[in-house]
Amino acid sequence: xxxQHVSLWLLGAVLILCLxxxxxxxxxxxxxDVHHIEESFQEIKRAIQAKDxxxxxxxxxxxxxxxxxxxxxxxxxxxxxxxFYVDRxxxxxxxxxxxxxxxxxxxxxxxxxxxxxxxxxxEQRRCHCRQEATNATRIxxxxxxxxxxxxxxxxxxxxxxxxxxxIDKNHQETSAA
Amino acid sequence: xxxTEIWTSLIMWFFYALIPCLLTGGVAILPAPQNLSVRSxxxxxxxxxxxxxxxxxxxxxxxxxxGEYESLYTSHIxxxxxxxxxxxxxxxxxxxxxxxxVPYSLRVxxxxxxxxxxxxxxxxxxxxxxxxxxxPGMEVTKDGFHLVIELEDLGPQFEFRVAYWRREPGAKEHVxxxxxxGIPLYLVTMxxxxxxxxxxxxxxxxxxxxxAFSQAECVEVQDAQIWPFLLHLFGKITMVFGAxxxxxxxxxVLPLALALFAFVGFMLIFVxxxxxxxxxxxxxxxxxxxxxxxxxxxxxxxxxxKLISCRKEEVDACAMTAVLSEELFRTWT
Numbered sequence: 001x002x003x004q005h006v007s008l009w010l011l012g013a014v015l016i017l018c019l020x021x022x023x024x025x026x027x028x029x030x031x032x033d034v035h036h037i038e039e040s041f042q043e044i045k046r047a048i049q050a051k052d053x054x055x056x057x058x059x060x061x062x063x064x065x066x067x068x069x070x071x072x073x074x075x076x077x078x079x080x081x082x083x084f085y086v087d088r089x090x091x092x093x094x095x096x097x098x099x100x101x102x103x104x105x106x107x108x109x110x111x112x113x114x115x116x117x118x119x120x121x122x123e124q125r126r127c128h129c130r131q132e133a134t135n136a137t138r139i140x141x142x143x144x145x146x147x148x149x150x151x152x153x154x155x156x157x158x159x160x161x162x163x164x165x166x167i168d169k170n171h172q173e174t175s176a177a
Numbered sequence: 178x179x180x181t182e183i184w185t186s187l188i189m190w191f192f193y194a195l196i197p198c199l200l201t202g203g204v205a206i207l208p209a210p211q212n213l214s215v216r217s218x219x220x221x222x223x224x225x226x227x228x229x230x231x232x233x234x235x236x237x238x239x240x241x242x243x244g245e246y247e248s249l250y251t252s253h254i255x256x257x258x259x260x261x262x263x264x265x266x267x268x269x270x271x272x273x274x275x276x277x278x279v280p281y282s283l284r285v286x287x288x289x290x291x292x293x294x295x296x297x298x299x300x301x302x303x304x305x306x307x308x309x310x311x312x313p314g315m316e317v318t319k320d321g322f323h324l325v326i327e328l329e330d331l332g333p334q335f336e337f338r339v340a341y342w343r344r345e346p347g348a349k350e351h352v353x354x355x356x357x358x359g360i361p362l363y364l365v366t367m368x369x370x371x372x373x374x375x376x377x378x379x380x381x382x383x384x385x386x387x388x389a390f391s392q393a394e395c396v397e398v399q400d401a402q403i404w405p406f407l408l409h410l411f412g413k414i415t416m417v418f419g420a421x422x423x424x425x426x427x428x429x430v431l432p433l434a435l436a437l438f439a440f441v442g443f444m445l446i447f448v449x450x451x452x453x454x455x456x457x458x459x460x461x462x463x464x465x466x467x468x469x470x471x472x473x474x475x476x477x478x479x480x481x482x483k484l485i486s487c488r489k490e491e492v493d494a495c496a497m498t499a500v501l502s503e504e505l506f507r508t509w510t
Contacts, residue, residue: 033334033382040276091250098257102274105256109244109277116279 034168037110041160044103049158054151059143060159065136066166073133074170075126079118080137081163082111085156088144092153107160207231209297210238210267210285217308220334220381222275228267229287229294237263237288242271245279245302255284263288278384280304306384312391313337313358313379319396322366324373330359336380338387341365344372344395370400 060066060081069077090108095101121127144152210226217223229236240258247254261269275281280302287294314329328337337355341364342348355362367373374395379388 036276036383086246086250090246101254102256102259105244105247106276108246109279109281112244112246112249113278 034164034171037107038161038164038168040103040106040110041164044100045158045161047097047100048154051154052151052158054147054155057143057147057155058159059140059147059152059156060162061139061143065139066162069136069170070132071170072128073130073136075118075121076129076133077136078167078171079115079122079127080129080133081140082115082118084137084140084144085160085163086111086115089153089156092149093157094150104157207236207287207289207292207294209294210287211297213283213285213297213299215271215283215299215303217303217305219311219331219379220272220305220308220383222271222303222305222308223268224271224283224285224299225268226285226297231289234289235265237265238267238269238285239263239288239293240269240271240283240285241296242274242284243282244277245281248282248302275303275305278304278306306386308381308384310379310381310386310388312388313377315375315377315391315394317375317394317396318361319367319398320363322369322398324364324367324375324396325361326364326375326377327361328355328358328377330357331379333357334381334383336382337377338380339364339375339377340390341373341375344374367396367398369398372397 066077086108090104093104095104118127144156146152147155208229210229212227213224214226215222215224224240226238238261240261241255242258243252243255247256256274258269258271259273261271269285271281271283281304282299282302284296284298286296313331313335316327318325318327324341326339328339335358337358339353339355339362340350341353342350351365353362353364364375365373372395374393376390376393378390380386
């Protein structure tokens with residue numbers, strides 16, 4: 001009888017821990033309003049995508065990479081892809097048009113803020129990187145390296161709407177109130 | 178002789194040529210604006226500086242900004258401000274430029290004609306999470322018995338939390354979240370004679386901060402006669418049944434349902450009670466003094482169907498009598 005009680009308690013504790021763990025992952029982003037960034041991008045989307053000359057290729061490999069990411073890997077993949085954009089894409093893209101430059105700056109700085117938020121999650125060990133997540137990130141980097149730098153940067157910028165929609169789907173937070 | 182003449186005229190031309198240069202050199206170089214600061218209230222950011230005074234001239238100013246991303250990765254790139262590329266006043270609304278919650282560097286320079294001053298940069302980069310959030314302006318009104326509030330419109334980045342309660346000891350505080358201001362919002366249907374108080378605060382999701390609550394404002398409905406209140410409730414109920422669904426907001430459904438139940442309860446009381454009293458009377462009459470009418474077929478008289486007791490000795494007689502009754506029964510059906 002006592003053994004049954006103990007095992008029931010253990011099961012209950014494990015369930016509660018699992019619940020907290022998954023809940024923690026979902027809340028591991030972003031008090032940023034992703035919609036605001038999406039709006040910024042919508043204003044320059046046509047201009048950016050018009051510059052993309054390699055229509056048959058994709059860098060984010062949507063169907064193979066992003067859509068197949070499990071919720072457990074979402075935090076790590078988000079962190080890696082944010083770094084991909086901040087460290088490579090925005091730097092490699094030379095923008096002369098002041099209107100577009102303003103919007104790209106807004107998006108880049110918002111990404112920087114999201115990275116800071118994710119870093120806090122990482123410190124609390126809520127953003128673990130498994131092999132699947134690392135593989136997915138490597139695929140994106142490999143795709144990027146296969147194109148000429150300027151073309152790759154423009155194409156990656158053009159795929160921002162896909163990336164932002166994916167973040168929105170994976171990191172929806174309930175209203176703080 | 179000729180050589181000295183040529184030499185003198187050369188020197189004179191040289192000085193003539195220098196005169197314009199000397200003249201322009203005499204005018205002061207345009208000073209850079211000083212005392213840059215940012216005043217930020219409710220996510221509206223205003224860059225201010227001391228004006229550059231040039232008597233008789235209008236000095237224009239240009240503002241540029243650089244987010245943390247630019248300062249880390251592309252430090253040579255400064256972006257011209259959306260609204261202040263050649264502005265007159267010694268201030269600039271940089272709200273549309275500061276679009277992320279990271280430190281931004283800001284710089285200003287003065288321009289007069291073709292001349293420009295040096296750039297003057299803000300000492301400490303500005304982060305919009307340091308904005309001062311004030312309690313929202315709130316207008317509390319009564320629409321009949323409805324408590325209605327209208328909150329200040331502070332823009333798309335602001336959400337509101339409204340708390341309201343009955344002003345009595347131990348009253349529960351209700352909280353409602355409002356996504357935007359500027360439109361009237363129904364809170365509750367007030368009961369006559371009770372006072373209700375409301376307070377509100379803002380929440381900015383982009384920086385994860387709330388303002389303080391505003392001062393509580395209280396309203397009271399007159400302790401009117403019951404009939405106007407009931408009529409009002411009745412009107413609301415008929416509206417629920419007659420009007421389109423969009424007329425009734427989600428916040429009104431519960432009070433209306435309660436009103437509906439109250440109305441039904443009243444009807445039950447005025448109809449069901451007399452009915453039940455009458456029924457009880459009938460029941461009592463029948464149980465105390467019943468009037469029973471026995472039908473003819475049940476009356477025991479000198480009929481062929483005798484009530485017989487069948488004992489073993491009289492089996493034959495029983496069988497005979499039973500057959501007789503069966504025959505009689507058959508003739509009747």
